[in-house]
Amino acid sequence: MKVETRKEEIIKTSTILFQKKGYSAVTMRDIAKVMGIKAASLYNHIDSKQEILSNIIISLAEEFTDGMRVIMNSNDSSIDKLSSIVKLHVDITSRNTSGMASLNNDWMHLKEDLDYYLKLRLDYEDNIRQIIEQGILNDQLQDSNAEVMLFSMLSTLRSLYIWIPSKEDLNPLELAKNLNKVLLTGIIK
Amino acid sequence: MKVETRKEEIIKTSTILFQKKGYSAVTMRDIAKVMGIKAASLYNHIDSKQEILSNIIISLAEEFTDGMRVIMNSNDSSIDKLSSIVKLHVDITSRNTSGMASLNNDWMHLKEDLDYYLKLRLDYEDNIRQIIEQGILNDQLQDSNAEVMLFSMLSTLRSLYIWIPSKEDLNPLELAKNLNKVLLTGIIK
DNA sequence: CATGTAAACTAACAATTGTTAGTTAGGTTG
DNA sequence: CAACCTAACTAACAATTGTTAGTTTACATG
Known part of the structure; x- marks a missing residue:
């Protein structure tokens, strides 16, 4: 029975608002209103608006990084690794759909943590690229443009947050299978 | 030899700024600074900031709608229609990469034109869905989840704007083929 | 009961926002 | 030359922004 701290509540509320209008268009007064308090009261729990964004994005980015580490350390085939990546995205996105909107669209508004985020993202992409290239070498994947494969896959996985909310009937396991x-x-055919 | 009006220059400049930071985070003073004039001077050419956004998004959305109409009116097979859609996206996105960022990320900041945009988008998606379902009936496409196919394809096509700028070596025709x-x-394999 | 603390409040701030009004400079047309 | 138009300017506006300072309230702990 996890008790949510007030700070966590603020971040959760902000996440939903950020998804709808984007970080820049959401004001501290917007967040406070949804929480039923005044904007100034938010500062009893958080240091700045920027801290909220940072918290949303970095925690998600680190979740992906952690998941990727496990996959890269496995002895699975290239194809199985790719399947695990699909599952990783479906899992994380299902659990925090709104946060994924910020990760995708508001990362450029990060200040202190921008470079750190960019490094995590670049490393993540490099790992997938490596898996695909390995798969081509092993004759498991088609020998066509690896970059196009990478891009197509990543685009679909990154857009999941737009799509999952409207398909709540489909459970994560089923979705991962279809994807x-x-x-x-x-x-x- | 097309001569660009001042209004078109403002829109072009805004498009690039909107791509980098999003509509809400770009100020009229930002736009003016890049143009080398004062913010108030912008209003000699445009009515409002909102008009700029509207112009960017609606003209692109109508381009897609026009392209789709041609495809739907053809007698091509489902697969050929899907190929034409890929080509349509590559073409439009190659010609206006920055604008596609607004189309994807800032449409919710539309005011007067929001409903119109949403209708265009919904109709567009319905058309693709129709093509896919037809393809399944005709035994041209795999009989798996049509929604997942639609989503995967659209996600990739909608993300092209992120990816095309970094791959300028790849010409549009080649890219469409690989995609x-x-x-x-x-x-x- | 006294004290401490968590979490709300009011009031205000300096900066920034989109936009308007009125003016000016330079070039084109009658 | 006079009249006009385009496109810039300065100055200002009312509203909104993130944030701070200081205060109050309610509750838990000793």
Whole structure:
């Protein structure tokens, strides 16, 4: 029975507002109003608006990094690794759909943590690229443009947050299975 | 030899700034500074900040709608129609990469034109859905989840604006070809 | 009961926001 | 030359922004 601290409540509320209008268009008074308090009261729990954004984005980015580390340390085949990445995205996005909006659209408003975030993202992409290139070498993947594969897969996975909320009937496991099929084998018969 | 009006210059400048920081975080003074004039002078050419956004988004949305109409009116197979859609996205995005960022991320800041935009987008998605479902019926496409196919394809196409600028070596025709292959036949061997 | 603390409040701040009004300089047209 | 137009300018506005200072309230602990 996890008791949510007031700070966590503020971050959760902000996450939902940031998803709807983006970081810049949401004011501290907006956040306070939803919480039922005055804007100044927020500062009993957080240091700045920037801290809220940082918290949302960095914690998610680190979740991805942690998940990727496990995958890279496994002895799975390239294809199994890619499947695990799909599952990782579905899992994290299902649990924090709103936060994924900030991760995708508001990262450029980070100040102190911008460089750190960019490094995490770059490393993450490099890992997927490595898996794909390995898969081509091993003859598991088609020998076409690896960058296009990487881009297509990552685009789909990064957009999940837009799509998951409207498909609540589909459970994460089922979704991951379907996504895997489409991403790996395409749509043509 | 197209002569650009001052208004078009303002819109072009704004488009680039909106891409970098999003509509809300860009001020009229930001735009004016890049143009080398004062913020008040912008109002000799445009009515409001909102008008700039509207102009960027609606003109792009209508381009997509026009392209889709041609595709729907053709007698092509489902697969050929999907290929044409890929080409449509690559074409439009190559010609106005920055604008696509606003289309994707700032549409919710539209005021007067919001409903119109949403209708265009919904119709567009419905058209693709229709093509996919037809393709399944005709046994041209795999009989798996049509929504997942639609989502995966659209996600990739909508994200093109992020990816195209860093791959300027790849010409649009080549890119469309590669994308087609990956989206239709997947990546697995 | 006295004290301490968590979490709210009011009031205000300096800066920034989109926008308006009125003016001016320079070039084109009658 | 006179009239006009385009496109810039200065100055200011009312509203909104993130944030701070100082105060009050309610509750828990000793």
